Amino acid sequence: MTVAYFDCFSGISGDMALGALIDLGLSVDELMDILETLGLEEFQLESRDVMSYGLRATKINVTAPENVLVRTFNSINDLIENSELPEMVKTTSLDIFMLIARAESLIHHKPIDQVHFHEVGAVDSIVDIVGTAYGVHALGINEVFSSPLPLGHGMIKTLHGSIPVPAPAVLEILGDTPTYGCGIPTEIVTPTGAAIVKTLAFEFGTMPPMTLSKTGYGAGTKDLGVPNLLRIITGEPLGFPVEQEQLAYVISTNIDDMNPEFYDYVMERLFNAGAHDVWLTPIQMKKTRPGTVINILCSPADVAALKRILIEETSTFGLRTSVVMKKAIEREAVEVETPWGTVSVKVGRESGRVTSVSPEFSDCARIAGEQGVPIKEVFRKAQALAQEQLD
Template identity: 50%
Template sequence: MSIIYFDCFSGISGDMIIGALLDAGLPFAELEQELAKLNLTNFQIKSEKVVKKGVSATKFSVSTDEHHPHRHLGDIRKIVQESGLEEPIKETVLQIFGRLAEAEGKIHGVNPEKIHFHEVGAVDAIVDIVGAVVGLHKMNITRVFASPLNIGGGWTQCMHGYIPVPAPASLELLKGIPIYNGGVNRELVTPTGAAIISTLCQDFSDLPVMIPTQVGYGAGTAELHIPNLLRVIVGEKNHQHDHTHHGHRHHEG
């Protein structure tokens, strides 16, 4: 029973989440074993140590020979439902994809069920989303917290051409969440990262009072003038501190 805090000073993406969890102690073999339950054959996963601006981190990557798949929400549902994953994992993964479909649908003016998932329907995006949920589940994380999100700025390229950062679908997913542009001119929060964190996180604010037990750094691909890392802090909530500071404990729904 642990809590996790995502420190998103350089944004968040699916692969950075998995890299950070592996760095904080999630066994790679366990992740591999779970992802094999997806019955998708054409992908390989890799975990390597890298250094970003003097900080050692784990870089997680997925390689696939799949070209421009056009999956719908129904296709993704079928892959997840027919997998050997545990029910709570399936449920959370489908919730994340449902949010993504809704956001994409709204942006493109199309029914969410009819959305052609381009980038996010590809095998690597499916692996990133499932891997992130699996990792949190296997690490017995019961509550997720995060900092406000540094979203970056400028322009990014997608299948439709150049679009402003944050990508419209990402911004749709980030409604109600504190975001800021920390002066980096590129996309720091991907639609996958936005979908995962907006579905799982209870509260976006400063670091809660907690006792850290594990810390991990997940690396992004680009070299930036800041460390392109996602930091995770895993630990226990310090209820004793809550008790003394608030006079009473807040009842958690």
């Protein structure tokens, strides 16, 4: 079994995906033979080595005569169904086009069969999509994983006029997909690239455990100031579970001039606004002044609201934001009856195995105060009872 990891550190487009697969060993002649069965207008597919900031990669170019033909999903469906593509490649290709069609249908308020593919219906985009679907099949890739996707910003020109980045179609296609803003002022995830990786990828996150085999690099067109490449890493999966991780953000700010009594209130507001965790770190700042770092772990959707609370409620003059991968083990709450009262206990599990049994401090403290029992005794008894219950 072969798995592939799409490392989209500079985004993804159709030509980058196809270029990376050719770099992995997909034969251009074999690809041309199968693409000719689509019955497209005459086109040429060129593959060449390029350098991007010191890294070698494969750049593909598809050239075809200019054509005013505007295709719909139905016309593309007919092209693919009437071709000699393997059935699995037909299915994957149509799934990619359907994802784009649904996005365009929502954006333009049209039924899917009335959506016109402009850029995506051009010969080069059809070659990119069908070629990528065929490449994954021909290289024997059984499962695809992907990194979270970086998104640029700004405006780009299309046949509909100037539109914001990320393009509306990209946002529709990537619903429920881990993404993050990378600060690059242009489009680096195209609708075609978004649909390809969304369709192919079984999961988004860190690279799964694998024995590495080959790496292919596909080059984009723009100069981003960094290597504009898609890296596809292939290998054989290892026989232990894939780490279940999620994209998260850490927001931090240094404070050295705020009333320390405010911290408890600020932390409560942050938790109520969706923070996964909030912690304070003592530091020494300039002029040897004692200070405190407020750190927040949160999901991408809550970043803006939590930043606003920090700015409103603290004396900060600036914030830092970083992207991290978060792993959280399974957890549940159970209740145990101690000789002095009921205690809630948090139970953590990893792959079904109990790894943590932790009585709630507030319950233990309340019972200890009410019953005149040392808190450590209440804690130990609740923990032991919970362990017995789980066994």
